[in-house]
Amino acid sequence: MRENGILRVVARFLIPLIMLFGLYIQFHGEYSPGGGFQAGIVFAAGWILFALIYGLDAALKVIPERAMYVLMVAGVILYCAVGIAGVVLGGHFLDFYPLLAGKHAAQQFGIITVEFGVGVTVATVVMLVFTLFARRKSEWKAAKVEDE
Amino acid sequence: MMTILSFINYWVVVVLMMIGFYCVIARGNMAKKVMGLNLFQTSVFILFISAGKIVGGSTPILREGVEMYSNPLPHVLILTAIVVGVATTAVGLALAVRINEAYGSIEDDHLGDEDDGDGQ
Amino acid sequence: MTITELMPFSVLVPLIASLVCALLPGRFWPWAVTLVAVIVSAVIAAFTLPAAAQVTLSYAFGNWPPPIGIEYRVDAANAFVALLVAGMAAVALPWAKKSVDKEVPERQGAFYALFLLALSGLLGITLSGDAFNIFVFLEISSLATYGLIAHGSDRRALLASFRYLIMGTVGATFLLIGIGFLYIMTGTLNLADLAERLPEVRDTSTVRAALAFIIVGMGLKLAMLPLHLWLPNAYTYAPSFVTVFLAGTATKVALYVMLRFVFTVFAPDWSFVVLPLSTVLMILGVAGMFAGSWVAMFQPNIKRMLAYSSVAQVGYMVLGVSLVSVIGLSAAFLHLFNHALMKTALFMAVGTVIYQVGSARLKDVRGLGRTMPWTLTAFALAGLSIIGVPLTAGFVSKWYLIQAALDQGQWFLVVLILVTSLMAVIYIWRVIEAAWFQERSIKQPDVGEAPLALLIPTWILVALNFYFGIDTRLTVGGATAAAEALLGGGMTP
Numbered sequence A: 001m002r003e004n005g006i007l008r009v010v011a012r013f014l015i016p017l018i019m020l021f022g023l024y025i026q027f028h029g030e031y032s033p034g035g036g037f038q039a040g041i042v043f044a045a046g047w048i049l050f051a052l053i054y055g056l057d058a059a060l061k062v063i064p065e066r067a068m069y070v071l072m073v074a075g076v077i078l079y080c081a082v083g084i085a086g087v088v089l090g091g092h093f094l095d096f097y098p099l100l101a102g103k104h105a106a107q108q109f110g111i112i113t114v115e116f117g118v119g120v121t122v123a124t125v126v127m128l129v130f131t132l133f134a135r136r137k138s139e140w141k142a143a144k145v146e147d148e
Numbered sequence B: 001m002m003t004i005l006s007f008i009n010y011w012v013v014v015v016l017m018m019i020g021f022y023c024v025i026a027r028g029n030m031a032k033k034v035m036g037l038n039l040f041q042t043s044v045f046i047l048f049i050s051a052g053k054i055v056g057g058s059t060p061i062l063r064e065g066v067e068m069y070s071n072p073l074p075h076v077l078i079l080t081a082i083v084v085g086v087a088t089t090a091v092g093l094a095l096a097v098r099i100n101e102a103y104g105s106i107e108d109d110h111l112g113d114e115d116d117g118d119g120q
Numbered sequence C: 001m002t003i004t005e006l007m008p009f010s011v012l013v014p015l016i017a018s019l020v021c022a023l024l025p026g027r028f029w030p031w032a033v034t035l036v037a038v039i040v041s042a043v044i045a046a047f048t049l050p051a052a053a054q055v056t057l058s059y060a061f062g063n064w065p066p067p068i069g070i071e072y073r074v075d076a077a078n079a080f081v082a083l084l085v086a087g088m089a090a091v092a093l094p095w096a097k098k099s100v101d102k103e104v105p106e107r108q109g110a111f112y113a114l115f116l117l118a119l120s121g122l123l124g125i126t127l128s129g130d131a132f133n134i135f136v137f138l139e140i141s142s143l144a145t146y147g148l149i150a151h152g153s154d155r156r157a158l159l160a161s162f163r164y165l166i167m168g169t170v171g172a173t174f175l176l177i178g179i180g181f182l183y184i185m186t187g188t189l190n191l192a193d194l195a196e197r198l199p200e201v202r203d204t205s206t207v208r209a210a211l212a213f214i215i216v217g218m219g220l221k222l223a224m225l226p227l228h229l230w231l232p233n234a235y236t237y238a239p240s241f242v243t244v245f246l247a248g249t250a251t252k253v254a255l256y257v258m259l260r261f262v263f264t265v266f267a268p269d270w271s272f273v274v275l276p277l278s279t280v281l282m283i284l285g286v287a288g289m290f291a292g293s294w295v296a297m298f299q300p301n302i303k304r305m306l307a308y309s310s311v312a313q314v315g316y317m318v319l320g321v322s323l324v325s326v327i328g329l330s331a332a333f334l335h336l337f338n339h340a341l342m343k344t345a346l347f348m349a350v351g352t353v354i355y356q357v358g359s360a361r362l363k364d365v366r367g368l369g370r371t372m373p374w375t376l377t378a379f380a381l382a383g384l385s386i387i388g389v390p391l392t393a394g395f396v397s398k399w400y401l402i403q404a405a406l407d408q409g410q411w412f413l414v415v416l417i418l419v420t421s422l423m424a425v426i427y428i429w430r431v432i433e434a435a436w437f438q439e440r441s442i443k444q445p446d447v448g449e450a451p452l453a454l455l456i457p458t459w460i461l462v463a464l465n466f467y468f469g470i471d472t473r474l475t476v477g478g479a480t481a482a483a484e485a486l487l488g489g490g491m492t493p
Helices: A003-025 A038-054 A055-064 A065-088 A105-146 B002-006 B008-026 B032-050 B073-103 C009-023 C030-056 C077-101 C110-127 C129-152 C158-187 C192-203 C207-221 C228-235 C241-267 C268-274 C278-298 C302-322 C326-357 C373-387 C393-407 C411-437 C451-469 C473-487
Strands: C057-060 C071-074
Touching: A003 A038, A003 A105, A003 C057, A003 C158, A003 C451, A038 A055, A038 A105, A055 A105, A065 A105, A065 C009, A065 C071, A065 C393, B002 B008, B008 B032, B032 B073, B032 C009, B032 C158, B073 C129, B073 C158, B073 C411, C009 C030, C009 C057, C009 C110, C030 C057, C030 C077, C030 C302, C030 C473, C057 C077, C071 C077, C071 C110, C071 C192, C077 C110, C077 C268, C077 C326, C077 C451, C077 C473, C110 C241, C129 C158, C129 C241, C192 C207, C192 C241, C207 C241, C207 C268, C228 C241, C228 C278, C228 C302, C228 C451, C241 C268, C241 C302, C241 C326, C241 C473, C268 C278, C278 C411, C278 C451, C302 C411, C326 C373, C326 C451, C326 C473, C373 C393, C373 C411, C373 C451, C393 C411, C393 C473
Parallel strands: none
Antiparallel strands: C057 C071
């Protein structure tokens, strides 16, 4: 697929739009339909399209595998950190009201932060699942060639 | 006739559920089993989403001029259930890949328990 | 902080620790972090039980009031099961270090992260008071468990894990269908709220179908007799530590969920009337006791033998439930606790043999009684408990079960319980005979006694088996409180 000019041009045009749309869903999630899950999937889909057309190695240069592991965990830790911040400031787990003085601002801050954590985790998990499956096949083929 | 048509969602749920369940039970190929499992789960998702629909209700976004909203809770629940389904599919396929590497086949019928000869 | 505010952290601490664990390299730190997290969780669970026995604790997540938000609602029944799960994990973990080093040499960070996820999932199921939340935690723990089982060194572990995945997912989806029907009829997911709203609509086929779906779904996770097929392979090929942990916890939590739905959500005076649940559970329980014990008597692999024995022990618990009385339900809870103690001890002893010999086949255990006396004595003593010899924990729960049966005048159940206990004598005896009364063949390598790191936790569990056989205040008290909490303070069938 790498030599196909049409695919390359179309992908070059589409991938930024897909990622932009992902970010739009992410940051409008607290008021309109959207949120971390959907945004993460859309964002990761852009990356996977890149990997399909330019090859996994090129895609892993953009986000190395180790970085995916760290970001995957960091997203959930951000979520839990917001939850625990609510406990430390005198509320319940995932209680947003104690976070800021204004009630409205506190809810908004809490939701945006939590959804950002969700988005990061979902995006990296989907990328990681794709990477592990894609690389497995090439490794397995290489091992088979060696056997023969 | 009308009662049957007015429950069309639920008929679809039942049909999909049976197709998926049959696939899980009757197919030996593990990839097909995972597909059947997906179909089975999807039918349950449709069941939940159908329950959230209110006739004449609008999308559950607060705005002027709209009085009646569909129930958003089933959608949120199913968002979670879809994530669970994706995770299950990923684990199932990962296991199928590993089984293919270990046995050279993903046909469940060909893979007995006795072939490693320690008397189970 | 009050205990109510602390209680959710027995779930959250393992959950957060699993994230840290996933990134830790090497062999020591993942284990150390896991150990700390599990001990914290177990201590919190231990403080929760006495508090929950007095008054039902309720914790609203995000401070959303319960019928709307997710609530952790803990009474004596949850707290009892939660303490069992966290406690078993805390006892098994010191044992795990050496065994896991040998059986899962690489990427232990991921392995322990999965273990912590499974643990927090199981604890979440027990503590949560929200039906959908229970489903989510069930899947978290199940998915982690599939991953753990696939870590087994034998390639058949992959097959076992895949088959468990298929059956487990079908079971969990059945639970989801049941919850969906309940939600459609009542518009709520909170268990307490469901219990309040169900009586108005419960004479509909939708609610009856919901009950049936939930029982079958949980029967699958519980390994109730005709739905037990995933269990023997999963237990046999999983790494020893995973088997030790699962045998004590996973099926118990599934039983708890089933009881919670049957007794708290659908009141027992409805659920046992609308379906012939009592008869069905009694037949399946008895059939499980017999079939499990019968197949166990002919297994050449000790791990698989104990797995079939687990199917039989689940039968005892289901039988206790089917009697629908406080004493029957107490017997079920008692056996839930005691079976975790004895099966964990047995699997630990077998795991120790595997650590030294590399196999759990009966013919590889020949003559080991002389070279590994401490390990096999532990096995024999824990075996006494599973048979139900007086002064062991197993005796206490069987005694209560027999009393519950006599209470309802069903003396034939007493005979059946005694017969299956005799079958347990046979399968435990086969191991003892091989270990002490058969010679080790010359071809087999000589082995010495296992390291103390494995022996001490095993013997602690064996000691607990005897302690809870003599001092029954904690177990009987907790089990009776749990049974009364589920039955709403004494009712007659």
